[in-house]
Structures are given as structure tokens and as C-alpha cells.
Amino acid sequence: MDEIALIKLNLQFFADEKTEKATPKKRDETRKKGQVPKSTDVNTSIMMLVVFLFLWMYGGSIIVSMFADMQREIFTNYLVEEVTPESVARLFLTVSTQALTAVLPLMLLAAIAGSFGSFIQVGAMFSTEPLKAKLNKLDPIKGFKRIFSARALVELSKSVLKISLVGTTVVIIIWTHLEEVMLLSQKSITDAMGVIGWLTIMMGLAVAILLMILSIPDYIYQRYDHEKQIRMSKKDIKDEHKNIEGDPRIKSKRKQKQMELAMQRMMQEIPNADVVITNPTHFAIVLKYDESKAEAPFVVAKGMDFSAQRIKKRAQEHGIPMVENRMLARALYHQTDIGQQVPADLFKAVAEVLAYVYRLKEKQSVGQNHRT
Template sequence: MKEVKINLQFFAEEKTEKATPKKRQDSRKKGQVAKSTDVNTAFILLFVFIFLWLFGGGMVGQALYDFLRHNFQTYLLMDVTARNLEIMFWDIIVQVAVVLLPIMLMAMVAGVFASFIQVGVMFTTEPLKFNLKKIDPIKGAKRIFSARALVELAKSLLKITFVGVVVFVLIWFNLEDVMLISQKSVEIGFAQIATLTAQMGMLVALLLLLLSVPDYIYQRYDNEKQMRMSKKDIKDEHKNMEGDPRIKSKRKQKQMEMAMQRMMQEVPKADVVITNPTHYAVALQYDDQKSDAPVVIAKGVDFVAQKIKSIATEHDVILVENKPLARALYGQTEIGDQVPESLFKAIAEVLAYVYRLKNKQVGK
């Protein structure tokens, strides 16, 4: 028996169930989403090299040319002093920023776009929080020698191989032009190197983008696997969502009190209240324009029955004592229901008595 209990507990805690919407939402808040860094890398390279291909010669190339000319024509003629070094340092930083800023902005736009198409709009600081578990050497060793690490190693070797082949093939087909660069002017040589570099970059980016598709699929699979829940986890989640039993009880009690209050507000509208006389009370209303039979608008036992009779008396609603009918109405109907057909005859007699009584009171 003990072994059976252990096996049942094991199966209950085995993570075989898909993640619930709440688990997915909580994981997203923590930054635990399916995301491939290869997609980001590929888009950044592609956007940057397309930008260099389109605007590199006119914008970046000219800025780089002006930067080098200014350095050779100005800084080489300056005396080496502390003041001059400070001036050169800040001047070089500004000029480098002018050259690199458009490229960095394009890389940032590409990175944001790549992240957006993978995970949508998401901002969280949870991954930035300090966590001692992240520097646990035992867990670190497990990550290094895990199946995930082997997959990452295989991916890296595959990417290096393909990138190397692409670069080799491109240089091989342009080998003659590369060999003749030393015999050409600086401007022409620089332009050929820049063109060849841009072509390499775009081809490598397209290749990485192609390789990132299966990697993204794997990341989604791995993320789904990590988010799996056991049946016990799902039960615990439902309990937490429902809240503490005491709070749930109070909420239910409050709802019952509100329903009771609404029911008591309907009692003055009743045509008659049929009683037991002490334990049961059922209030009926009949409007031939709205329904074919009388409708139960309030009912109760014991304290609630006494409350219904008290309100009815205050508002001059007629009370009729009929023990079998009161019990039958209470047991066979709910609030808002029409009286059952089997009780039509008894109800008709009661209503006839009520209407005769009302007519006598009006006659007086």
C-alpha cells in the first residue's frame, strides 16, 4: 500500500500537463519566454550591412575619410602636452561617435524589431534582479554538461562551418580583384574592400537568419517543456486563484446576504404569502400580462420565513396558512419560477380567496 501511494504521488508530481494561462502570464512577467538570440544576431547583422551598403559610401565613408584626414593633418603637427592630449582625446571621441552613432542606432532598431516579432511588447526587470541561484556552482556545472549545452555547442559549430564556407566561396570568386587591390589607389581599394565586406555581411546575415528558424522552433519547444506543470501544480494553482477558504466563505456569505436583501425587497409586491405557518413561507405574485401562472418571488424556512411574514404584514400582504401547499411550493420551485401545473388548482383556490378578501376590504 505504501508503494502504491509513493507511485501515485510520483505521477501526480510528474510534469506532464501543458502550462495554464496563469502560468504563462507569470512566466512572461519574469522574462521567461521563447526567444532565440540567433534571430536577434541575424537581424542586427542584416540591418547594419544593408545600411552600410546603401549609405556607407556617402555617409559613413565620408565621415571616416574626414576623420582620418583631420588626424593626419592636425594631430601629427601638435606638440605632445597634457592639454593637447586632452583636446585630441575628446575630439577623437566626438568624431568616432559621429561615425558609429548611425550604425549603433540601426543595430538597436534591428534588435528591438527582432525581439518584438518573437515575444511582442514586453518590459520586465525581473531578470536583472540579484539571485544567488544563478552563481550556484553545482547548478552551473549541470548547465554546462546538460543536453541544452550540447545543443548550443552543435549550433555554434554548425554556424562557424557555414559562415566559413560562405566567406571562403565569396573570396574565392573575387580572388583576382582581392589580389590586385595593392596595385590600386587608396580610394578604389577601400571601396572594393568595403563592397566585399558588405556582401559578406549580408550573405552571412541571411545564412544566420535561415539557421535561426529551427533554433527558434527549438527554443519554443524547450520553453514549453520547462513550463510544463504537474497535476498537483494545477490543483494548487486553482486553490490559490480561489483564495483562502475563509475569504471564500465570507465572500459567499456576503453574496447570500445581498441575494436575501433583494428577495426581501420583492415581498411587498406579492399578492399572497403561503405559510406553514411557522417553518415555511412562500410569496407569490400574479400578473396575467407578464406570465400565465403565479411566480415565486420569495421563499424561506425558519428565520427567513418569519422575516418574510413580518415584511408581508407590514405592507398588508395577505398571509394564507396551508401546510401541504407551502411545503410543496418550497420544495418544487425556485425564486423566479412559475408554480408547477400540478399545484394550479390549489393556487387558484388561494388566489380566489385572496381576491374575495381584498374586494371585501375595498367595499368597507
């Protein structure tokens, strides 16, 4: 491979290397696909915190009420019934309904807490893109690469760390209350269930707070990893710019076509103009004064260099007077657009030019009358 080919290959490599931050358009596209930085630990910790706080405040009354209703129903109705498949089915349905009634508020509270955890991370968003089946996920080679990728190793390290810390927290809580745990066999069922429930709530709250603390660095990492995943190469940015703005060559042709059409319209108006003010070579401004259209003279056409030469040639073909005034030509070219009236500070200079043109036309008409 020669040196030039090697240089081209290196340039192509650096052009395709994803080193640039994602553009707002790329961010919107990835968001619509459901690809957003999000830590599941935030959702889990908020859900656990809300659920165990609810159990801490109302769990005892819910359990007592559920068991009281269940015992009342069993001892009042089902204890005296004959054991048959139908009676067992009714008993199972009753117990399930009462348990579901007791657990349903807790499930709704957990769902609301999980939704709130997602909202504070990514805002309001709804996307069905992650639910679509993608055949490339079944590719064993890509799956193998994902398993042994750097991201997978980071996730494994995070999981091991969380399990270790959570396990340590649970062991510490049990160890500090070991005497109460050892005396459970000597307590009544109600007191034993109360101690077990209290320890469970303590462990749940401690784990929730621990996960909430761990979710902060995890969320920072997820944002970093997301930014890394959506990076773009210089070529990607150029291609996106082309798609938004259009191909520069096409834009150039379109602009050239618009200029040609504008020039054609100007050329069509020149035969009806009153005067052409020139630089004499660089600028040409065509003026017309029509009281029915405007109170002051207005610009019919203007051009510079090549366009100015075309305007002057067109004016000569139709006998439009040309007046050389360098300062006025420059001022009109820079201060007015086609269709605009002459600025007030140039009224006097333009009026003198038009007066000269009108006198010239009057002399020409008188001369023609004499010859006839």
C-alpha cells in the same frame, strides 16, 4: 515497503510529474519574470542585415567624408603644430569625435533593429526581473548541472553548426574573389579599401541571411523548450485553482453560511405573508400581496424538502393559511425567485388561491365577532 505504500508512492510521483500544459496564469507569471521563448539568432541576423545594407548604400560616402574631414583637419591645423601632450590630446579628441559622429547613426540603427527583432518574437514587454541578483546562480552544483545538461549540449551543437556554416560561407566568398584579394597590393589605398569594404559587406550580408535561415528552427526549438520548462503537474494545477477560486471547503462553508442567512431573512418575512402554497411535502412557496409594493402578488419565501418543512412550521406558528396545490407549487418554485412577482400565466391560479384565503379569513373574523 508494502503494496499500499508503493501504490501511494507511485500516485504521488505521477501527481508531481510535470506533464500538463501551463495555464494562462502560469504563462503570465513567467512572462512578467522575463521568461519568454526567444532566439538570439533572430536579433543578430536582423541587426547584421540592417547594418550591412546601410553600409552597402551609404558606407562609402560616410568613410570618404570622415577621412576627408580628418585629413583636412590634420593637414590644416595639426601638421604645423608642435608635438606636445596637449596637441596630441586635441588630435585624439578630434579624431574620436569625428569617428563617433560617423558611427553613431549605425549604432542607433543596430539598436532599433535589435529591438524590432525582440518585438516580433515576444511583443511589447519590459521586465527588470532578469536583472535581479540571484544567489542560487552561484551554486556550483547547479552550475555544474547546467553545464552538462541536455540544453547545454543542444546549445553547444547549435554553436558548432553556426560557426561551421559561417566559416564555410566566408571561405567560399573569399575563394570566389581570390584573384581580387591577391591584387590588393598592386592597387591604390582608396581602391584597396573599396575592394575590402565591398567584400566585407558581401560576407556580412551572406552571414546575416544564413543566420536568419538558421534562426527559424532555433526559434521553434526555443518555443518547444520554453513550453517544456513551464509545464505543470496535476498538483500544481489543483493548487493554482485553489488559490484562484479558494479552498473548496472554505467555499462550501461560505455558501452554507449565505444559505443560512437567506433562510433567516425568509423566516422573518413569513409572519407578514398571506398564504403558503404547498406540494404538500416537497415544495412550499410563501406569497404576499401588497398593492403599495407591487402590482401582483410576489414571493416572500420558498423552499424544497427540509426547507419546505421549516417554512410550513413557521407559517403554522403564526397562523398563515396553507393551500395544497401541487401543480401551482411546482410552477411557482421553478419559475420565480424570492422577491419576484408571480408570472402572468399563473395570475389566475394565484388569484383563486388568494380569493379563497381572503374568504376564509373573512369567515374567521365573522365567527370571532359572533362569539364575542
